[in-house]
Amino acid sequence: MTSTGSSSCEVSVDSEICELLAARGFAVVPDFLGSGEIAALREAAQRRRAAGEFRAARVGRGAGAQQAAALRGDEICWLAGASADQPERALLERLDALRLALNRELFLGLVELEAHYACYAPGAAYALHLDRFRDDDARVISLVLYLNDRWRDEHGGALRLFASADAREPLCEIAPRGGTLIALRSDTIAHEVLPAARERWSIAGWLRRRA
Numbered sequence: 001m002t003s004t005g006s007s008s009c010e011v012s013v014d015s016e017i018c019e020l021l022a023a024r025g026f027a028v029v030p031d032f033l034g035s036g037e038i039a040a041l042r043e044a045a046q047r048r049r050a051a052g053e054f055r056a057a058r059v060g061r062g063a064g065a066q067q068a069a070a071l072r073g074d075e076i077c078w079l080a081g082a083s084a085d086q087p088e089r090a091l092l093e094r095l096d097a098l099r100l101a102l103n104r105e106l107f108l109g110l111v112e113l114e115a116h117y118a119c120y121a122p123g124a125a126y127a128l129h130l131d132r133f134r135d136d137d138a139r140v141i142s143l144v145l146y147l148n149d150r151w152r153d154e155h156g157g158a159l160r161l162f163a164s165a166d167a168r169e170p171l172c173e174i175a176p177r178g179g180t181l182i183a184l185r186s187d188t189i190a191h192e193v194l195p196a197a198r199e200r201w202s203i204a205g206w207l208r209r210r211a
Contacts (some may be wrong), residue, residue: 005103032181040087073124115205126193133184139186147201157196
């Protein structure tokens, strides 16, 4: 297993993200955004939560979606361009630039991004899963951007990646430090969120093609 912070887990530019996604199915960028941008996004998320815009996350999709706290314990708030504030619009533009780079270098045919804030209360987790639905192959690349301030290893809450849903040994375990971006293949790289000792903030997103 690759340890958190290992250079073999880290990249810094879109072209390297493309290369690592093609080679091994995931990439980790420790400073995708600066501390000021992360603080602005975290504050925007906290304002939205205080305004009652967050809801308990569900598993599944469509009419079959249901709340299952034992499997997934986060609260979420979807990001929409029409209602986004300036830090959110800047992030959506940055992720769209990554989408274009992935199309240019890997010919993925990505046409849109969907994204939401996620807040995990202390002790909440997300069981091992893949992000692509069995009956919908639109999600191609999954993204996680961490918004946490002064996160320490003892706080827990790592994201653990696996080569498949039935793999026994993890590929990598990544602490949710603010500014870190993880990109991974939605169809093959399984992952789980471990419980944390403090609130854990992130933005989750999916770059999608036409179904």
